[in-house]
Amino acid sequence: MSTDNHNGKQSRRQFFKQAGLAGGALVGVAAATGVSRVAMAALPELVTQTSSETMPPLHPATGRAYNPVVTLNGWTLPWRMKQGVKEFHLVAEPVVREMAPGMKAHLWGYNGQSPGPTIEVVEGDRVRIFVTNRLPERTSVHWHGQRLPNGMDGVSGLTQPAIEPGKTFVYEFTARRPGTFMYHPHADEMTQMAMGMMGFWVTHPKGSNPLIDEVDRDFCFLLNAYDIDPGSYTPKTMTMLDFNLWSWNSRVFPGIDAFNVRQNDKVRLRIGNLTMTNHPIHVHGHEFAVTGTDGGPVPKTARWPEVTADIAVGQMRQIEFIADAEGDWAVHCHKSHHTMNAMGHTVPTMIGVDQSEVAEKISQLIPDYMAMGESGMADMADMHMPLPENTLPMMTGEGPFGSVEMGGMFSVLKVRKNQKPGDYSDPGWFKHPAGTVAKEYAGPVGEPVRKAASDGQSMPRAEKKAKPEDIEVHVRKPSGHSGH
Numbered sequence: 001m002s003t004d005n006h007n008g009k010q011s012r013r014q015f016f017k018q019a020g021l022a023g024g025a026l027v028g029v030a031a032a033t034g035v036s037r038v039a040m041a042a043l044p045e046l047v048t049q050t051s052s053e054t055m056p057p058l059h060p061a062t063g064r065a066y067n068p069v070v071t072l073n074g075w076t077l078p079w080r081m082k083q084g085v086k087e088f089h090l091v092a093e094p095v096v097r098e099m100a101p102g103m104k105a106h107l108w109g110y111n112g113q114s115p116g117p118t119i120e121v122v123e124g125d126r127v128r129i130f131v132t133n134r135l136p137e138r139t140s141v142h143w144h145g146q147r148l149p150n151g152m153d154g155v156s157g158l159t160q161p162a163i164e165p166g167k168t169f170v171y172e173f174t175a176r177r178p179g180t181f182m183y184h185p186h187a188d189e190m191t192q193m194a195m196g197m198m199g200f201w202v203t204h205p206k207g208s209n210p211l212i213d214e215v216d217r218d219f220c221f222l223l224n225a226y227d228i229d230p231g232s233y234t235p236k237t238m239t240m241l242d243f244n245l246w247s248w249n250s251r252v253f254p255g256i257d258a259f260n261v262r263q264n265d266k267v268r269l270r271i272g273n274l275t276m277t278n279h280p281i282h283v284h285g286h287e288f289a290v291t292g293t294d295g296g297p298v299p300k301t302a303r304w305p306e307v308t309a310d311i312a313v314g315q316m317r318q319i320e321f322i323a324d325a326e327g328d329w330a331v332h333c334h335k336s337h338h339t340m341n342a343m344g345h346t347v348p349t350m351i352g353v354d355q356s357e358v359a360e361k362i363s364q365l366i367p368d369y370m371a372m373g374e375s376g377m378a379d380m381a382d383m384h385m386p387l388p389e390n391t392l393p394m395m396t397g398e399g400p401f402g403s404v405e406m407g408g409m410f411s412v413l414k415v416r417k418n419q420k421p422g423d424y425s426d427p428g429w430f431k432h433p434a435g436t437v438a439k440e441y442a443g444p445v446g447e448p449v450r451k452a453a454s455d456g457q458s459m460p461r462a463e464k465k466a467k468p469e470d471i472e473v474h475v476r477k478p479s480g481h482s483g484h
Contacts, residue, residue, distance in 0.1 A: 067214065070220070091111055102390075115196065115198045131163060175203045190238075218270070225243035265323050271319070
Protein backbone atom coordinates (compact mmCIF):
# COMPACT_ATOMS: atom_id res chain seq x y z
CA MET A 1 0.00 0.00 0.00
CA SER A 2 1.32 3.41 -0.88
CA THR A 3 2.28 5.79 1.89
CA ASP A 4 0.13 8.35 0.06
CA ASN A 5 -2.83 6.65 1.77
CA HIS A 6 -1.36 7.73 5.11
CA ASN A 7 -1.68 11.50 4.53
CA GLY A 8 1.87 11.84 3.31
CA LYS A 9 3.19 11.72 6.88
CA GLN A 10 5.39 8.67 6.35
CA SER A 11 8.77 8.43 4.66
CA ARG A 12 9.47 5.70 2.11
CA ARG A 13 12.50 3.51 2.18
CA GLN A 14 13.87 1.42 -0.65
CA PHE A 15 11.70 -1.49 -1.76
CA PHE A 16 13.57 -4.50 -0.40
CA LYS A 17 14.10 -7.58 -2.49
CA GLN A 18 15.73 -10.81 -1.51
CA ALA A 19 19.14 -9.93 -2.88
CA GLY A 20 19.16 -6.54 -1.20
CA LEU A 21 18.62 -7.64 2.40
CA ALA A 22 21.22 -7.02 5.05
CA GLY A 23 22.94 -10.35 5.42
CA GLY A 24 21.74 -11.32 1.94
CA ALA A 25 19.25 -13.97 3.01
CA LEU A 26 15.52 -14.42 3.50
CA VAL A 27 14.87 -17.08 6.13
CA GLY A 28 11.49 -18.68 6.94
CA VAL A 29 10.52 -19.99 10.38
CA ALA A 30 10.48 -23.76 10.77
CA ALA A 31 6.70 -24.00 10.45
CA ALA A 32 6.54 -21.67 7.45
CA THR A 33 7.53 -24.25 4.83
CA GLY A 34 4.12 -23.81 3.22
CA VAL A 35 5.03 -20.32 1.99
CA SER A 36 5.76 -20.55 -1.72
CA ARG A 37 8.96 -19.34 -3.36
CA VAL A 38 6.85 -16.91 -5.38
CA ALA A 39 5.44 -15.34 -2.22
CA MET A 40 8.94 -15.07 -0.74
CA ALA A 41 10.54 -13.67 -3.88
CA ALA A 42 10.06 -10.05 -2.86
CA LEU A 43 9.15 -8.33 0.37
CA PRO A 44 6.35 -5.80 0.84
CA GLU A 45 7.43 -2.18 0.81
CA LEU A 46 9.06 -1.18 4.09
CA VAL A 47 7.17 1.83 5.47
CA THR A 48 8.51 3.77 8.45
CA GLN A 49 7.19 6.58 10.62
CA THR A 50 9.21 8.97 12.78
CA SER A 51 6.57 11.57 13.70
CA SER A 52 5.18 11.26 17.22
CA GLU A 53 1.82 12.78 16.26
CA THR A 54 -1.39 10.78 16.31
CA MET A 55 -1.94 9.74 12.70
CA PRO A 56 -5.49 9.68 11.23
CA PRO A 57 -7.14 6.28 10.82
CA LEU A 58 -5.93 4.21 7.88
CA HIS A 59 -9.03 3.26 5.89
CA PRO A 60 -8.56 0.02 3.97
CA ALA A 61 -8.06 0.44 0.22
CA THR A 62 -7.83 -3.32 -0.32
CA GLY A 63 -9.24 -6.34 1.46
CA ARG A 64 -12.38 -6.46 3.58
CA ALA A 65 -13.84 -3.21 4.90
CA TYR A 66 -13.69 -2.33 8.60
CA ASN A 67 -13.95 0.66 10.93
CA PRO A 68 -10.28 1.56 11.60
CA VAL A 69 -8.73 2.41 14.94
CA VAL A 70 -6.71 5.48 15.87
CA THR A 71 -3.43 4.75 17.64
CA LEU A 72 -2.63 7.39 20.26
CA ASN A 73 0.63 9.08 19.18
CA GLY A 74 1.04 6.30 16.64
CA TRP A 75 -0.09 4.87 13.32
CA THR A 76 -1.33 1.80 11.44
CA LEU A 77 1.03 -0.26 9.27
CA PRO A 78 0.05 -0.36 5.58
CA TRP A 79 -0.08 -3.71 3.79
CA ARG A 80 -0.29 -5.15 0.33
CA MET A 81 -2.65 -7.84 -0.96
CA LYS A 82 -0.89 -10.69 -2.75
CA GLN A 83 -2.90 -13.58 -4.10
CA GLY A 84 -5.50 -13.10 -1.38
CA VAL A 85 -2.98 -12.82 1.46
CA LYS A 86 -2.53 -9.59 3.47
CA GLU A 87 1.24 -8.97 3.68
CA PHE A 88 3.03 -6.71 6.18
CA HIS A 89 6.70 -5.90 6.72
CA LEU A 90 8.02 -5.22 10.23
CA VAL A 91 11.63 -4.22 10.86
CA ALA A 92 13.06 -4.47 14.38
CA GLU A 93 15.59 -1.67 14.78
CA PRO A 94 17.01 1.03 17.08
CA VAL A 95 14.80 4.14 17.08
CA VAL A 96 14.75 7.62 18.61
CA ARG A 97 11.44 8.41 20.31
CA GLU A 98 10.49 11.88 21.53
CA MET A 99 8.74 11.16 24.84
CA ALA A 100 7.64 14.79 25.23
CA PRO A 101 9.00 18.07 23.86
CA GLY A 102 12.45 18.49 25.38
CA MET A 103 13.24 14.81 25.87
CA LYS A 104 14.16 12.01 23.48
CA ALA A 105 14.95 8.39 24.26
CA HIS A 106 17.17 5.94 22.40
CA LEU A 107 14.94 2.88 22.21
CA TRP A 108 14.40 -0.27 20.17
CA GLY A 109 11.20 -0.60 18.20
CA TYR A 110 9.69 -1.35 14.82
CA ASN A 111 9.53 0.66 11.60
CA GLY A 112 11.01 3.83 13.08
CA GLN A 113 9.00 4.00 16.30
CA SER A 114 8.43 2.56 19.73
CA PRO A 115 5.88 1.13 20.08
CA GLY A 116 5.73 -0.27 16.58
CA PRO A 117 2.82 0.41 14.23
CA THR A 118 -0.60 -1.06 14.90
CA ILE A 119 -1.50 -4.00 12.67
CA GLU A 120 -5.18 -4.10 11.61
CA VAL A 121 -6.78 -7.10 9.95
CA VAL A 122 -10.23 -8.65 9.64
CA GLU A 123 -11.42 -11.93 11.12
CA GLY A 124 -10.67 -14.68 8.61
CA ASP A 125 -7.84 -12.79 6.85
CA ARG A 126 -4.83 -14.84 5.81
CA VAL A 127 -1.90 -12.81 7.10
CA ARG A 128 1.78 -12.94 6.18
CA ILE A 129 4.23 -10.84 8.22
CA PHE A 130 7.87 -10.46 7.19
CA VAL A 131 10.13 -9.51 10.12
CA THR A 132 13.60 -8.12 9.41
CA ASN A 133 16.05 -7.88 12.31
CA ARG A 134 18.30 -4.81 12.37
CA LEU A 135 19.05 -5.08 16.08
CA PRO A 136 22.52 -5.94 17.42
CA GLU A 137 21.14 -9.20 18.86
CA ARG A 138 18.72 -11.93 17.82
CA THR A 139 15.00 -11.50 18.31
CA SER A 140 11.56 -13.00 17.55
CA VAL A 141 7.93 -11.82 17.52
CA HIS A 142 5.24 -13.33 19.73
CA TRP A 143 1.67 -12.58 18.64
CA HIS A 144 0.23 -12.14 22.13
CA GLY A 145 -3.26 -13.65 22.50
CA GLN A 146 -3.60 -15.01 18.96
CA ARG A 147 -4.85 -18.48 18.04
CA LEU A 148 -2.31 -19.76 15.51
CA PRO A 149 -0.12 -22.77 14.62
CA ASN A 150 2.38 -23.54 17.36
CA GLY A 151 5.35 -22.90 15.07
CA MET A 152 4.14 -19.34 14.47
CA ASP A 153 3.89 -18.41 18.17
CA GLY A 154 7.27 -16.65 18.16
CA VAL A 155 9.04 -18.13 21.19
CA SER A 156 12.70 -18.38 20.19
CA GLY A 157 14.28 -21.74 20.92
CA LEU A 158 10.92 -23.36 21.68
CA THR A 159 8.75 -22.84 18.60
CA GLN A 160 11.30 -21.38 16.16
CA PRO A 161 14.98 -20.53 15.78
CA ALA A 162 15.71 -16.93 16.78
CA ILE A 163 15.95 -14.28 14.07
CA GLU A 164 19.64 -13.44 13.92
CA PRO A 165 20.80 -9.87 13.11
CA GLY A 166 20.48 -9.19 9.40
CA LYS A 167 18.01 -12.00 8.78
CA THR A 168 14.34 -11.89 7.80
CA PHE A 169 11.72 -14.43 8.93
CA VAL A 170 8.17 -14.80 7.72
CA TYR A 171 5.13 -15.66 9.84
CA GLU A 172 1.87 -16.78 8.23
CA PHE A 173 -1.47 -17.65 9.82
CA THR A 174 -5.18 -16.88 9.69
CA ALA A 175 -6.66 -14.26 12.03
CA ARG A 176 -9.13 -16.62 13.63
CA ARG A 177 -11.06 -14.46 16.06
CA PRO A 178 -11.84 -10.75 16.46
CA GLY A 179 -10.30 -8.83 19.33
CA THR A 180 -7.41 -6.70 20.51
CA PHE A 181 -3.97 -8.24 20.84
CA MET A 182 -0.33 -7.23 21.17
CA TYR A 183 2.99 -8.23 19.67
CA HIS A 184 6.39 -8.26 21.36
CA PRO A 185 9.65 -10.24 21.35
CA HIS A 186 10.02 -13.61 23.06
CA ALA A 187 13.82 -13.42 22.93
CA ASP A 188 15.80 -11.60 25.65
CA GLU A 189 12.48 -10.12 26.77
CA MET A 190 13.92 -8.31 29.77
CA THR A 191 16.18 -6.24 27.51
CA GLN A 192 14.07 -5.89 24.41
CA MET A 193 10.79 -4.97 26.08
CA ALA A 194 12.57 -2.61 28.47
CA MET A 195 13.96 -0.94 25.35
CA GLY A 196 10.44 -0.45 23.95
CA MET A 197 9.82 -3.37 21.59
CA MET A 198 6.05 -3.91 21.42
CA GLY A 199 3.03 -3.06 19.31
CA PHE A 200 -0.75 -3.39 19.00
CA TRP A 201 -2.76 -5.79 16.84
CA VAL A 202 -6.49 -5.37 16.15
CA THR A 203 -8.60 -8.03 14.44
CA HIS A 204 -11.91 -6.51 13.38
CA PRO A 205 -15.04 -8.69 13.17
CA LYS A 206 -16.13 -10.06 9.81
CA GLY A 207 -19.61 -8.62 9.51
CA SER A 208 -21.85 -8.02 12.51
CA ASN A 209 -21.10 -9.64 15.86
CA PRO A 210 -23.72 -9.58 18.66
CA LEU A 211 -21.00 -8.96 21.26
CA ILE A 212 -19.14 -6.23 19.37
CA ASP A 213 -20.93 -2.90 18.96
CA GLU A 214 -20.31 -0.33 16.27
CA VAL A 215 -18.52 2.73 17.67
CA ASP A 216 -17.85 6.24 16.39
CA ARG A 217 -14.32 6.58 17.78
CA ASP A 218 -11.96 3.67 18.37
CA PHE A 219 -8.65 4.46 20.12
CA CYS A 220 -5.82 2.14 21.16
CA PHE A 221 -2.59 2.57 23.14
CA LEU A 222 -0.06 0.54 25.11
CA LEU A 223 1.07 1.14 28.69
CA ASN A 224 4.86 0.96 28.96
CA ALA A 225 7.55 2.11 31.39
CA TYR A 226 11.21 3.12 31.29
CA ASP A 227 14.03 3.87 33.69
CA ILE A 228 16.03 6.70 32.12
CA ASP A 229 18.25 8.81 34.35
CA PRO A 230 17.98 12.58 33.91
CA GLY A 231 20.59 13.61 31.37
CA SER A 232 20.81 10.19 29.71
CA TYR A 233 19.08 8.75 26.67
CA THR A 234 19.05 4.96 27.04
CA PRO A 235 16.79 3.00 29.44
CA LYS A 236 18.25 0.82 32.17
CA THR A 237 17.24 -2.68 31.15
CA MET A 238 17.92 -4.31 34.53
CA THR A 239 15.22 -2.36 36.39
CA MET A 240 12.49 -4.60 37.83
CA LEU A 241 9.92 -2.21 39.35
CA ASP A 242 11.42 1.19 40.11
CA PHE A 243 10.77 2.87 36.75
CA ASN A 244 10.76 6.65 36.57
CA LEU A 245 8.90 7.23 33.29
CA TRP A 246 5.42 5.74 33.06
CA SER A 247 4.18 6.21 29.52
CA TRP A 248 1.41 5.62 27.00
CA ASN A 249 2.86 4.54 23.66
CA SER A 250 6.29 5.70 24.87
CA ARG A 251 4.99 9.24 25.48
CA VAL A 252 4.56 11.08 28.79
CA PHE A 253 2.37 14.06 29.65
CA PRO A 254 2.35 16.74 28.31
CA GLY A 255 3.50 14.85 25.21
CA ILE A 256 0.43 12.56 25.10
CA ASP A 257 -2.23 13.67 22.62
CA ALA A 258 -5.83 14.24 23.69
CA PHE A 259 -8.79 12.01 22.80
CA ASN A 260 -10.81 14.41 20.64
CA VAL A 261 -14.43 13.25 20.20
CA ARG A 262 -17.87 14.53 19.26
CA GLN A 263 -20.52 14.80 21.97
CA ASN A 264 -22.69 11.66 22.13
CA ASP A 265 -20.15 9.62 20.17
CA LYS A 266 -19.79 6.02 21.27
CA VAL A 267 -16.12 5.76 22.18
CA ARG A 268 -13.95 2.67 22.56
CA LEU A 269 -10.54 2.68 24.26
CA ARG A 270 -8.34 -0.39 23.78
CA ILE A 271 -5.56 -0.39 26.42
CA GLY A 272 -2.78 -2.98 26.63
CA ASN A 273 -0.40 -3.27 29.58
CA LEU A 274 3.20 -4.34 28.91
CA THR A 275 4.72 -2.72 32.02
CA MET A 276 5.77 -4.64 35.13
CA THR A 277 2.84 -3.57 37.34
CA ASN A 278 -0.91 -3.02 37.18
CA HIS A 279 -2.54 0.28 36.22
CA PRO A 280 -6.00 1.47 37.33
CA ILE A 281 -7.05 3.64 34.38
CA HIS A 282 -9.60 6.26 35.44
CA VAL A 283 -11.89 8.26 33.13
CA HIS A 284 -13.42 11.47 34.48
CA GLY A 285 -16.97 12.58 33.81
CA HIS A 286 -18.29 9.32 32.33
CA GLU A 287 -19.15 5.74 33.22
CA PHE A 288 -17.92 2.95 30.99
CA ALA A 289 -18.21 -0.81 30.62
CA VAL A 290 -15.38 -3.29 30.07
CA THR A 291 -16.50 -4.87 26.81
CA GLY A 292 -13.48 -6.96 25.88
CA THR A 293 -10.18 -8.50 26.96
CA ASP A 294 -7.39 -10.09 24.96
CA GLY A 295 -9.41 -13.28 25.43
CA GLY A 296 -12.30 -11.86 23.40
CA PRO A 297 -15.55 -9.90 23.86
CA VAL A 298 -17.15 -9.90 27.31
CA PRO A 299 -20.73 -11.29 27.31
CA LYS A 300 -23.18 -8.45 27.78
CA THR A 301 -24.65 -10.10 30.87
CA ALA A 302 -21.20 -9.96 32.52
CA ARG A 303 -20.63 -6.21 32.06
CA TRP A 304 -21.16 -3.55 34.70
CA PRO A 305 -20.62 0.23 34.92
CA GLU A 306 -17.23 1.47 36.06
CA VAL A 307 -15.14 4.64 36.12
CA THR A 308 -11.80 2.87 36.74
CA ALA A 309 -10.50 -0.31 35.12
CA ASP A 310 -7.49 -2.07 36.64
CA ILE A 311 -5.29 -3.53 33.92
CA ALA A 312 -2.80 -6.18 35.07
CA VAL A 313 0.54 -7.06 33.51
CA GLY A 314 0.17 -8.64 30.09
CA GLN A 315 -3.55 -7.84 29.85
CA MET A 316 -5.69 -5.83 27.47
CA ARG A 317 -8.90 -4.12 28.49
CA GLN A 318 -11.42 -2.68 26.06
CA ILE A 319 -13.73 -0.06 27.54
CA GLU A 320 -16.69 1.72 25.94
CA PHE A 321 -18.82 4.70 26.87
CA ILE A 322 -21.08 7.39 25.44
CA ALA A 323 -19.23 10.73 25.49
CA ASP A 324 -22.33 12.69 26.47
CA ALA A 325 -20.73 15.26 28.80
CA GLU A 326 -19.06 18.23 27.13
CA GLY A 327 -15.78 19.41 28.56
CA ASP A 328 -12.11 18.58 29.03
CA TRP A 329 -12.04 15.41 31.13
CA ALA A 330 -8.88 13.87 32.60
CA VAL A 331 -7.94 10.29 31.73
CA HIS A 332 -5.07 8.87 33.77
CA CYS A 333 -3.56 6.06 35.79
CA HIS A 334 -4.76 6.36 39.37
CA LYS A 335 -1.39 5.42 40.87
CA SER A 336 -0.24 8.93 41.69
CA HIS A 337 3.48 8.22 41.15
CA HIS A 338 2.63 7.15 37.61
CA THR A 339 1.51 10.69 36.78
CA MET A 340 4.95 12.14 37.45
CA ASN A 341 8.08 12.32 35.34
CA ALA A 342 11.71 11.44 35.84
CA MET A 343 13.32 13.99 38.17
CA GLY A 344 13.63 11.43 40.96
CA HIS A 345 11.12 10.30 43.59
CA THR A 346 13.56 9.22 46.32
CA VAL A 347 13.65 12.60 48.06
CA PRO A 348 12.82 13.17 51.75
CA THR A 349 9.46 14.67 52.68
CA MET A 350 10.14 18.21 53.93
CA ILE A 351 6.55 19.38 54.38
CA GLY A 352 6.36 21.77 57.34
CA VAL A 353 10.16 22.01 57.75
CA ASP A 354 11.51 25.57 57.81
CA GLN A 355 14.50 25.40 55.45
CA SER A 356 15.21 29.14 55.35
CA GLU A 357 18.39 29.11 57.45
CA VAL A 358 19.97 26.04 55.87
CA ALA A 359 18.98 27.22 52.39
CA GLU A 360 20.70 30.55 53.02
CA LYS A 361 23.93 28.80 54.05
CA ILE A 362 23.87 26.34 51.14
CA SER A 363 23.17 29.12 48.62
CA GLN A 364 26.44 30.78 49.64
CA LEU A 365 28.22 27.66 48.36
CA ILE A 366 25.78 26.74 45.56
CA PRO A 367 24.24 29.94 44.12
CA ASP A 368 21.52 28.09 42.18
CA TYR A 369 20.37 26.03 45.18
CA MET A 370 16.62 26.02 45.78
CA ALA A 371 14.83 24.46 48.77
CA MET A 372 12.01 22.20 47.62
CA GLY A 373 9.02 20.48 49.11
CA GLU A 374 8.40 22.68 52.19
CA SER A 375 4.71 23.04 51.36
CA GLY A 376 4.32 20.06 49.02
CA MET A 377 5.61 19.26 45.54
CA ALA A 378 3.16 21.32 43.47
CA ASP A 379 5.52 24.32 43.43
CA MET A 380 7.86 22.28 41.24
CA ALA A 381 5.42 22.69 38.35
CA ASP A 382 5.86 26.48 38.58
CA MET A 383 9.65 26.48 39.02
CA HIS A 384 11.73 27.32 36.00
CA MET A 385 15.03 26.16 37.44
CA PRO A 386 17.69 24.67 35.16
CA LEU A 387 17.24 20.98 34.33
CA PRO A 388 19.81 18.40 33.31
CA GLU A 389 20.11 17.79 29.58
CA ASN A 390 17.36 15.62 28.04
CA THR A 391 14.93 15.38 30.94
CA LEU A 392 11.56 16.75 32.00
CA PRO A 393 10.13 18.32 35.16
CA MET A 394 8.37 15.87 37.49
CA MET A 395 5.09 17.74 37.03
CA THR A 396 4.27 19.94 34.10
CA GLY A 397 1.64 20.89 31.54
CA GLU A 398 -0.28 24.15 31.30
CA GLY A 399 -4.07 24.18 31.23
CA PRO A 400 -6.48 27.08 30.76
CA PHE A 401 -6.39 27.86 34.50
CA GLY A 402 -2.69 27.30 35.20
CA SER A 403 -0.37 24.37 35.84
CA VAL A 404 -1.97 20.92 35.57
CA GLU A 405 0.79 19.50 37.83
CA MET A 406 0.88 16.14 36.09
CA GLY A 407 3.25 13.97 34.10
CA GLY A 408 3.53 10.38 32.92
CA MET A 409 0.25 8.50 32.29
CA PHE A 410 -2.14 11.42 31.85
CA SER A 411 -4.22 12.77 28.99
CA VAL A 412 -7.48 14.60 28.32
CA LEU A 413 -10.78 13.47 26.81
CA LYS A 414 -12.07 16.49 24.86
CA VAL A 415 -15.82 16.21 24.21
CA ARG A 416 -17.35 18.84 21.90
CA LYS A 417 -20.83 19.12 20.41
CA ASN A 418 -19.46 20.82 17.27
CA GLN A 419 -16.66 18.31 16.58
CA LYS A 420 -17.38 16.87 13.13
CA PRO A 421 -17.66 13.10 12.58
CA GLY A 422 -14.22 11.70 11.78
CA ASP A 423 -12.48 14.91 12.87
CA TYR A 424 -9.66 14.10 15.30
CA SER A 425 -8.14 17.60 15.44
CA ASP A 426 -7.67 19.32 18.79
CA PRO A 427 -10.58 21.72 19.43
CA GLY A 428 -8.65 23.76 22.01
CA TRP A 429 -9.74 24.34 25.59
CA PHE A 430 -13.38 24.00 26.58
CA LYS A 431 -15.37 27.23 26.93
CA HIS A 432 -17.36 26.72 30.13
CA PRO A 433 -20.88 28.14 30.34
CA ALA A 434 -21.24 31.01 32.78
CA GLY A 435 -21.50 29.94 36.41
CA THR A 436 -20.17 26.40 35.86
CA VAL A 437 -16.54 26.85 37.02
CA ALA A 438 -15.50 26.44 40.65
CA LYS A 439 -14.36 29.77 42.08
CA GLU A 440 -13.08 31.33 45.26
CA TYR A 441 -15.63 31.88 48.03
CA ALA A 442 -15.38 35.35 49.55
CA GLY A 443 -17.79 34.97 52.47
CA PRO A 444 -17.07 34.14 56.14
CA VAL A 445 -16.04 30.63 57.20
CA GLY A 446 -16.95 29.61 60.74
CA GLU A 447 -15.00 27.35 63.09
CA PRO A 448 -15.88 23.66 62.81
CA VAL A 449 -18.11 22.17 65.51
CA ARG A 450 -16.49 19.12 67.07
CA LYS A 451 -18.33 16.52 69.18
CA ALA A 452 -16.82 16.17 72.67
CA ALA A 453 -17.27 12.97 74.71
CA SER A 454 -17.69 12.90 78.48
CA ASP A 455 -14.20 11.46 79.03
CA GLY A 456 -12.49 13.91 76.74
CA GLN A 457 -12.18 11.54 73.79
CA SER A 458 -13.87 12.09 70.44
CA MET A 459 -14.91 8.42 70.54
CA PRO A 460 -15.94 7.30 74.08
CA ARG A 461 -14.90 3.90 75.39
CA ALA A 462 -17.56 1.20 75.30
CA GLU A 463 -16.86 0.27 78.95
CA LYS A 464 -14.38 0.87 81.74
CA LYS A 465 -11.50 -1.57 81.79
CA ALA A 466 -10.77 -3.47 85.05
CA LYS A 467 -7.82 -2.39 87.16
CA PRO A 468 -4.87 -4.82 87.26
CA GLU A 469 -5.51 -5.66 90.91
CA ASP A 470 -9.07 -6.71 90.10
CA ILE A 471 -7.93 -9.39 87.62
CA GLU A 472 -7.71 -12.95 89.04
CA VAL A 473 -5.56 -15.41 87.10
CA HIS A 474 -6.05 -19.18 87.45
CA VAL A 475 -3.18 -21.43 86.32
CA ARG A 476 -3.68 -25.16 85.82
CA LYS A 477 -0.89 -27.60 85.00
CA PRO A 478 -1.99 -29.99 82.21
CA SER A 479 -2.24 -33.67 83.18
CA GLY A 480 -0.19 -36.28 81.32
CA HIS A 481 -1.65 -38.64 78.74
CA SER A 482 -0.35 -41.29 76.35
CA GLY A 483 2.90 -41.49 78.25
CA HIS A 484 3.67 -37.74 78.04
